[in-house]
Amino acid sequence: MVRTKMRWLVGFAAGATLLSSTLVGLGVAQGATKAKHYTVAYMSYGVANSYDAPMLAAAKAVAGASGIRVVVFDSQSSYTTQASQLQNVINSGQYQGIIVQPIYGAALISTVKKAIKKGIKVVNIDQILGTKYTTDQIQVKGLSGNVVFFPSKIGTQLATLTNQACAGANPCNVGLVHNYTGYEPDGAITTAFDSQLATYSGETVVAQADGLYQAGVALTQVQNMLTAHSNLNVIVGSDQDCEGAQAALSAAKNTSVKLVCYGASAAGQAQLKSGTGPWFADVAQMPATEGQLGMSMLIAAMKTGKSQGSKNPVASLANKGVLTPANAAKFTAEWPG
Numbered sequence: 001m002v003r004t005k006m007r008w009l010v011g012f013a014a015g016a017t018l019l020s021s022t023l024v025g026l027g028v029a030q031g032a033t034k035a036k037h038y039t040v041a042y043m044s045y046g047v048a049n050s051y052d053a054p055m056l057a058a059a060k061a062v063a064g065a066s067g068i069r070v071v072v073f074d075s076q077s078s079y080t081t082q083a084s085q086l087q088n089v090i091n092s093g094q095y096q097g098i099i100v101q102p103i104y105g106a107a108l109i110s111t112v113k114k115a116i117k118k119g120i121k122v123v124n125i126d127q128i129l130g131t132k133y134t135t136d137q138i139q140v141k142g143l144s145g146n147v148v149f150f151p152s153k154i155g156t157q158l159a160t161l162t163n164q165a166c167a168g169a170n171p172c173n174v175g176l177v178h179n180y181t182g183y184e185p186d187g188a189i190t191t192a193f194d195s196q197l198a199t200y201s202g203e204t205v206v207a208q209a210d211g212l213y214q215a216g217v218a219l220t221q222v223q224n225m226l227t228a229h230s231n232l233n234v235i236v237g238s239d240q241d242c243e244g245a246q247a248a249l250s251a252a253k254n255t256s257v258k259l260v261c262y263g264a265s266a267a268g269q270a271q272l273k274s275g276t277g278p279w280f281a282d283v284a285q286m287p288a289t290e291g292q293l294g295m296s297m298l299i300a301a302m303k304t305g306k307s308q309g310s311k312n313p314v315a316s317l318a319n320k321g322v323l324t325p326a327n328a329a330k331f332t333a334e335w336p337g
Contacts, residue, residue, distance in 0.1 A: 038302050039069045040097040040295075041089040043082060045126070047074040049213060050240070051263065051287050052101070054335045055126065058291035059099060066299050071095075077212075079104035079183065086111045090118060097121045097144075097298045104183045105129040109140055116142040121301040123308070124148065125294035126287065133188030136312040145297030145308040147290045151185035154262050155192025157283045157322060162193075162234050163200045165258040165280040169233045170202040175225045177211040177218055177237030177245070189262075193236070207232065211241040218244025223251070232257050234280075239263030239337045242279065246271070249278055264323050265337025272328035284321035288334040289313040 042059060045052050056072065063070045073089065075082035082103050089095055090111070098120055102108050105128045112129065115122050123145035130139025134152045166172030176193070179186050197203050207229050209221035218241040225232065226248060235245045235257055242261040249257055257278055261268055264284035271279040290313060297308035314321045323331050 036303075037067070037069070038096045038299070039071065039094055040099060040298060041086075041095045042070050042072045043086055043089075043098065043100045043102075044072055044074050045082075045101045045103055046077040047072065048076075050337060051213065051265075051285070051335050055101070055287040055291035058288040059125075059295040062292055062295040062299070068097075068295075068299060075103060077103060077180065079107050083107055083111055086115070090115045090120065095120060097123070097302050099294050099298055100124050100129060102127040102129055102184070103180075106131050112140055112143070116140075121298060123294050123298040123301065125290045127184055128188070133184065133191075136315070137310045138307075143307065144301035145294065146310040147293045147297065147313065148310075149285060149312055149314050151188035152192040154185070154283050155189040155194075156196045157320070158189070158236055158260055158262060159193045159196030159200075161260045161281045161283070161322065162197060162236055163203060165234045165260055166200075166203050172203045172233045173206045173229060173231050174203055175207040175209070175222070175229065175232050175235040176205050177209050177221060177235065177241040179211055179213045179238055179241070181210045203234075211237055211244060213238055213240045215240045215243040215247070218242075219247045220244075222248040226252055226254065234258050234260055236260045237262075239265040239268045239282065242282075243267055243337060246278055263335070263337065264321075264331060264333060265335050266333035267337030269323060269328050269331060269333045272323055272325050275325040280324075282323040282328075284314055284317055284323060284331060286313045286334050 044056060060070055073085040089098060098115055112122055121144040124143060125147045128148060132139060133150055136148050136150045138146045162174060207225040209225060211218035211221055222245040239261050242259045245259055258280040259278045260280050262283035264282050268282045271277045272282060293311055300308055319327055
C-alpha cells in the first residue's frame with residue numbers, strides 16, 4: 001500500500017513537472033506572438049515619378065529587413081489628395097508611424113500635428129514640411145525625423161551655374177522650366193534663382209514653362225520656347241525637363257543652347273560624362289538615400305520614442321553637390337531620370 005502511494009506521488013510529480021513545462025512553453029509562445037508589430041503609412045508625392053521610385057524602394061527595403069509593414073498612399077501629385085489621405089491614416093488608428101513626402105508642406109502642418117498628438121511617429125523626407133525653405137532643420141514640434149535638402153540652395157546654385165554657362169554671351173537669354181508652378185520645391189527654387197541671377201549683369205529669363213517633372217511635357221514646352229525665342233542661350237530645369245529639352249534641341253538641330261539642371265539622375269550623369277551634349281552642369285539630389293534614412297529614423301523613433309533629428313544627405317557631397325563633365329564620374333546616380 002505504501003509502495004502504491006509512493007508510485008502515485010512520483011507519477012503525480014512527474015505529471016506536474018510536464019504540465020509546468022508545457023505552460024512555460026505556452027507562455028513563451030504567447031510572449032512571442034505579442035511582440036510589437038509596426039505598420040507604417042508612406043505618403044508618396046507620386047509613385048509613378050521616376051525620382052520617387054527609388055526613394056520608396058529604399059524605404060521598403062529597410063522596413064522589410066526589420067519586419068515593418070508599409071502601406072503606400074499615392075497622392076498622384078495632388079496636395080489636397082495627400083492631405084485627405086493623411087487624415088484618413090490618422091483616423092484609421094492602424095498606423096504607428098508615418099513617412100511624409102510633401103507636395104506642399106505648409107498644407108500638411110496641421111494634420112501632421114494631429115498625428116503627433118495621437119502618438120503616431122512622423123518622419124518627413126525629401127520636401128520641406130514647414131514654411132521656411134532656407135533651412136533643412138525640423139519646423140514642426142514633435143516630428144520624429146527630417147531628411148531633406150533645402151530648395152533655396154538649389155535655386156542659388158542653378159543661378160550661379162547659369163551665369164557660368166552664359167560666359168561670352170551678353171545679353172544671355174535664359175529659358176526657365178518650372179515644375180508644378182507655385183508649389184515646393186518649385187516656388188522656393190525659383191525665388192532663390194531669381195534673387196541670385198539678379199546679382200549678375202546680362203542674364204535675363206525671357207521664357208518660362210511648366211514641365212511637371214515629365215520629359216514628354218518638357219519636350220513640348222521647350223519646343224514652344226525655341227519657336228518663340230530662337231536666340232536662347234541657356235535652359236534651366238530639373239533632369240526630366242533637361243531630358244525633354246535635349247530632345248527638343250536635337251529635333252531642331254540646335255547645338256548652341258546649354259542645359260543647367262538639377263537631380264543628378266543616371267541620364268544626366270551619362271550626358272555629362274560624355275562631354276558631347278548640351279548638359280553644362282547638374283545639381284545633385286539623393287532620393288534613395290532619403291528613403292533609406294527616413295525609414296531608418298522612423299523605425300528608431302517608433303522603438304525608442306525619441307526624435308532622430310535632421311539630416312541633409314547632399315550636404316557633404318564633393319563640389320557642393322554640383323556635377324560637371326570634369327567630375328561626373330565621381331558621383332553615384334540614385335535614380336534613372
